Amino acid sequence: MVLRGRVWKYGDDVNTDVIFPGKYTYTITDPKEMAAHALEDLDPDFAGSVKAGDLVVAGRNFGCGSSREQAATCLKEAGVGAVIAESFSRIYFRNAINQGMPAIQFKDASQYIESGEEITVDLGKGEITCKAGTFNFPPLSEFMMGILEDGGLVPHTKKVLRKSST
Amino acid sequence: MGKTFAEKILAVKSGQDEVSVGQIVDVSPDATLSHDNTAAISKIFESIGVEKIWDPAKPVIVLDHCVPAATEKYASNHKTIREFVARQGIGNFHDINAGVCHQVLAEQGHALPGRLILGSDSHTTSYGALGAFAAGIGRSEMAVIFATGTLWLRVPETLKLQLEGPLPDGVEPKDVVLRLVGELGADGALYRAVEYTGSVVEEMSVGGRMTLCNMAAEMGAKIGYVAPDKKTARWLEKRKRADYEVVISDEDAEFEQVLRFDMEGLAPQVAKPHTVDNVCGVDEVAGTKIQQALVGTCTNGRLEDLESAARILSGKKVHRDVRLLVFPASMEVYREALDTGVIGRLVDAGAVIMNPGCGPCLGAHEGALAPGEVCLSTANRNFKGRMGCREAEVYLASPLTVAASAVQGEITDPREFL
Numbered sequence: 001m002v003l004r005g006r007v008w009k010y011g012d013d014v015n016t017d018v019i020f021p022g023k024y025t026y027t028i029t030d031p032k033e034m035a036a037h038a039l040e041d042l043d044p045d046f047a048g049s050v051k052a053g054d055l056v057v058a059g060r061n062f063g064c065g066s067s068r069e070q071a072a073t074c075l076k077e078a079g080v081g082a083v084i085a086e087s088f089s090r091i092y093f094r095n096a097i098n099q100g101m102p103a104i105q106f107k108d109a110s111q112y113i114e115s116g117e118e119i120t121v122d123l124g125k126g127e128i129t130c131k132a133g134t135f136n137f138p139p140l141s142e143f144m145m146g147i148l149e150d151g152g153l154v155p156h157t158k159k160v161l162r163k164s165s166t
Numbered sequence: 167m168g169k170t171f172a173e174k175i176l177a178v179k180s181g182q183d184e185v186s187v188g189q190i191v192d193v194s195p196d197a198t199l200s201h202d203n204t205a206a207i208s209k210i211f212e213s214i215g216v217e218k219i220w221d222p223a224k225p226v227i228v229l230d231h232c233v234p235a236a237t238e239k240y241a242s243n244h245k246t247i248r249e250f251v252a253r254q255g256i257g258n259f260h261d262i263n264a265g266v267c268h269q270v271l272a273e274q275g276h277a278l279p280g281r282l283i284l285g286s287d288s289h290t291t292s293y294g295a296l297g298a299f300a301a302g303i304g305r306s307e308m309a310v311i312f313a314t315g316t317l318w319l320r321v322p323e324t325l326k327l328q329l330e331g332p333l334p335d336g337v338e339p340k341d342v343v344l345r346l347v348g349e350l351g352a353d354g355a356l357y358r359a360v361e362y363t364g365s366v367v368e369e370m371s372v373g374g375r376m377t378l379c380n381m382a383a384e385m386g387a388k389i390g391y392v393a394p395d396k397k398t399a400r401w402l403e404k405r406k407r408a409d410y411e412v413v414i415s416d417e418d419a420e421f422e423q424v425l426r427f428d429m430e431g432l433a434p435q436v437a438k439p440h441t442v443d444n445v446c447g448v449d450e451v452a453g454t455k456i457q458q459a460l461v462g463t464c465t466n467g468r469l470e471d472l473e474s475a476a477r478i479l480s481g482k483k484v485h486r487d488v489r490l491l492v493f494p495a496s497m498e499v500y501r502e503a504l505d506t507g508v509i510g511r512l513v514d515a516g517a518v519i520m521n522p523g524c525g526p527c528l529g530a531h532e533g534a535l536a537p538g539e540v541c542l543s544t545a546n547r548n549f550k551g552r553m554g555c556r557e558a559e560v561y562l563a564s565p566l567t568v569a570a571s572a573v574q575g576e577i578t579d580p581r582e583f584l
């Protein structure tokens with residue numbers, strides 16, 4: 001899987017409440033509508049101007065806070081190809097993979113990647129190419145790539161159940 | 167080499183002799199927790215195409231996040247859940263008259279030493295206070311458990327926090343955990359199991375230990391854990407649903423890190439807006455005017471927390487510029503607080519007693535803030551917009567500090583009142 005896109009860059013500890021506000025967690029159920037509120041309390045310009053394939057880059061502990069899956073769904077539905085962060089909160093990491101959106105841990109993300117630049121990410125090789133150069137990140141395990149390739153945990157489970165029943 | 171609590175329990179639950187840190191294992195939980203998000207989970211579950219859930223005895227479902235329903239949308243959501251529960255024959259269902267999910271699940275005796283509990287809520291970590299391995303997961307994951315009975319987990323490293331005391335008067339479990347979150351940071355225990363030990367923890371009530379484990383989530387931890395002791399056994403005596411086996415870390419287990427904290431000189435702590443690890447001593451923010459004060463939530467809505475608030479508020483009045491909201495964490499807490507006269511004392515002081523539930527903790531209803539307002543809360547999160555308004559500020563503190571500040575109309579060191 002190779003992704004290419006424009007970068008939206010944020011800082012450390014971007015929490016799930018600023019990615020997808022708690023007040024919407026039970027009132028908005030349509031993923032498209034979730035996308036319209038993505039990052040609303042952090043960057044009000046984001047949802048209106050994000051393009052399919054864009055990449056979110058952040059510092060440490062991206063997605064800390066609540067377990068709400070909408071914080072991954074809203075970015076995916078907004079067209080975000082992957083989130084690249086120095087580290088992720090554990091539930092966010094799981095939710096992103098389970099929604100079929102790659103979560104990439106690259107420890108020097110803040111240092112080398114700039115806001116607005118176009119970068120290329122090779123998931124299989126574990127390689128990021130940006131203006132500053134080409135860098136490596138630990139590739140995702142085969143198990144997680146399997147979930148991503150199937151489009152997320154639910155389609156993945158369906159496939160496994162289908163296989164086991166035949 | 168010995169094993170940690172986390173390694174032992176994940177070995178048992180994945181049916182292996184032993185497992186080690188970093189390994190990915192397939193486990194089947196002893197119980198699951200979901201709340202108002204069960205409506206969304208049920209829809210994902212149905213999309214998988216499995217008719218019946220794997221075991222109707224395992225899920226515990228509690229309506230708490232927006233109860234009673236604030237709008238038609240929330241009401242429909244609750245209706246979807248009630249229908250799902252009936253269709254699937256789920257016995258452990260608690261409707262809007264029960265309380266906050268974490269308190270209810272524990273009180274109902276589902277959280278037991280040695281059990282594995284997975285919940286679609288980040289504060290599922292709370293049950294570690296009773297010796298369970300309890301971790302938060304996402305909605306799709308819960309739907310997959312409903313369909314298959316299993317989920318993958320990574321065996322975590324363990325961070326042992328040794329807390330030595332004694333705690334000074336006026337300093338509560340909340341202050342201890344705020345101090346730890348402040349010191350270690352919002353990602354200080356990322357992916358790790360946090361094991362709380364030391365004299366402070368031994369002396370602490372089960373409720374206080376729940377506060378510690380609840381906020382392990384605020385350091386990024388997978389689980390919080392306290393080794394069960396006599397207090398745990400006593401707390402569980404009348405509540406436990408089944409017999410249990412205590413699982414503890416071996417003395418020679420390999421901990422990733424052991425950190426010692428001396429809490430003897432600890433002052434009341436406050437987390438400032440807009441991150442939980444933005445922690446300082448109460449004196450640094452003393453004098454900050456507040457318009458709302460909140461005692462409650464899964465962090466601090468237990469009887470002892472209401473008692474702390476009443477200890478300060480008895481014979482006093484809430485400041486005329488402050489609204490004090492009190493949310494007992496469960497109906498059991500509410501009932502006891504009525505019986506012991508705690509509720510009466512709070513009402514006399516001018517507090518508004520609300521129904522058990524999450525209340526305004528996540529900004530869905532009840533007690534929203536206006537732009538420019540400041541709330542001092544006993545909750546666990548103070549993120550921007552958390553209580554429904556992006557231009558409001560939320561500070562976090564102990565029940566004693568919140569009560570003292572409600573009286574003064576500004577953030578106040580509770581020790582002045584004791």
Ligand code: SF4
Nearest residue numbers: 266463464524527528
């Ligand atoms: S009280 Fe607050 S933190 Fe606790 S479960 Fe409810 S919304 Fe979540």
